[in-house]
Amino acid sequence: MSSYQKPVVAFILSLLSGIFIVLSSAIMCLWWSWWWPMGWSGMMHEMEEHMPWWNFSGITNIMGISGIIFGIIIIVVAILLYINPKQHELYGALIIIFSVISIISCMGGMGIGLLLGIVGGILAVLWKTEEMKRA
DSSP: OOGGGSOHHHHHHHHHHHHHHHHHHHHHHHHHHHHGGGOOOGGGGGHHHHOTTOOOHHHHHHHHHHHHHHHHHHHHHHHHHHHOGGGHHHHHHHHHHHHHHTHHHHHHHHTHHHHHHHHHHHHHHHOOOHHHHHO
């Protein structure tokens, strides 16, 4: 199967989606784990005495790690889509599902990864080979 008979656009968009989701999740993990342990500042300084039990670093680390996992899954499925385009419907559906699920972890790669994943997944599901188009 030659390269013009592969869903190249769907592959590229899905790959970029996974990369955006992984990077934004990693940044979220690093940022929140660094910022929250420092405590409240500015206007919220008085609130620190009343809410010492607030610690979001654990929650945000879980969200960030899950976003990294979802992004890696999208990248792997995008590579599988390029290697085995006969399964394009399954891979496209998986890309859409994990892109949408990533919204709970890192806002879907700042929204960009979510949109790229949905468009790439739709293109993968709707993709047809030249033989299928002629038939």
